[in-house]
Amino acid sequence: LSTRLLAGRHALVTAGPTFEPIDPVRGLTNRSSGKQGYAIAWALARAGARVTLVSGPVALDTPAGVDRVSVETAEQMLDAVEQALPADLAILTAAVSDWRVAGAADTKIKKQAGEGPPALTLVETPDILKALAGRTKGRPALVIGFAAETGQLEARAAAKLETKGCDWIVGNDVSEGVFGRDETRVMLFRKGEAPDPWPETTKTAVADRLVRAVAAHFTKEAP
Ligand code: C5P
Numbered sequence: 001l002s003t004r005l006l007a008g009r010h011a012l013v014t015a016g017p018t019f020e021p022i023d024p025v026r027g028l029t030n031r032s033s034g035k036q037g038y039a040i041a042w043a044l045a046r047a048g049a050r051v052t053l054v055s056g057p058v059a060l061d062t063p064a065g066v067d068r069v070s071v072e073t074a075e076q077m078l079d080a081v082e083q084a085l086p087a088d089l090a091i092l093t094a095a096v097s098d099w100r101v102a103g104a105a106d107t108k109i110k111k112q113a114g115e116g117p118p119a120l121t122l123v124e125t126p127d128i129l130k131a132l133a134g135r136t137k138g139r140p141a142l143v144i145g146f147a148a149e150t151g152q153l154e155a156r157a158a159a160k161l162e163t164k165g166c167d168w169i170v171g172n173d174v175s176e177g178v179f180g181r182d183e184t185r186v187m188l189f190r191k192g193e194a195p196d197p198w199p200e201t202t203k204t205a206v207a208d209r210l211v212r213a214v215a216a217h218f219t220k221e222a223p
Contacts, residue, residue, distance in 0.1 A: 001208060003048035005215035011049040012087040012140065013041045014094035014128065016056035019072045022120065023105040032095035034058035036146075036184065039207035040091050041066045047211050052084040056094060074100065074125035081128055089142040089214060092129045100125050133165035142217060143167050144210075148174040157189045167191055170210065188213065 015037020020028040034055060041053040042063035051066045054077055062068040069080045074096045099122035109118055133143040143166040147157045157171035169189040185200035198209065
């Protein structure tokens with residue numbers, strides 16, 4: 001990647017899972033490794049962009065040349081994303097928990113003999129992609145989301161372009177378990193264009209190709 005591709009651009013990336021506490025020692029999270037988002041942040045940096053990576057808890061090193069903001073919950077992730085604006089582009093790969101526990105306990109919930117398990121009430125977390133893509137002020141010119149689906153990828157990704165209000169969706173079928181793997185197979189969905197299936201390859205190669213597509217988009221928009 002040439003450092004001229006995205007020189008002078010600020011790119012915002014979210015990656016990894018979120019962690020929603022139940023009490024100080026337990027929480028709700030998911031299997032996202034953060035590998036795809038970190039590969040994208042690194043590719044953006046190699047393409048010359050200034051990169052802010054808002055990351056949930058993952059076991060990965062911060063890529064060279066990337067500013068990382070570490071968060072745990074969906075609400076913290078939304079705050080960090082808003083703090084990082086303005087940005088020219090945003091690529092939201094994070095697997096944000098759909099729910100958090102209402103009224104998380106601030107001391108460890110004890111197992112009580114004869115009392116049975118505690119009832120947890122779940123409430124929805126903010127949809128960061130929808131919030132960012134729907135901004136009237138400070139919306140990045142290009143907002144890209146991810147869609148991990150098990151089946152009906154095309155229909156679901158197309159629907160997600162509409163409901164989220166983003167410009168592109170990178171869709172992947174996770175039926176065969178891409179979580180934590182180094183390889184993936186994705187399709188690029190751009191508003192008003194036919195779906196573009198990419199061959200199965202590494203997450204690093206997908207990141208590089210996506211960054212080239214982003215750079216080509218900006219060249220076309222503002223030559
Ligand atoms: O709705 P779904 O979770 O399938 O959408 C996936 C896309 O939306 C991803 O780009 C993900 O990062 C983003 N998302 C988000 N905030 C949420 C849920 C999803 O930014 N609360």
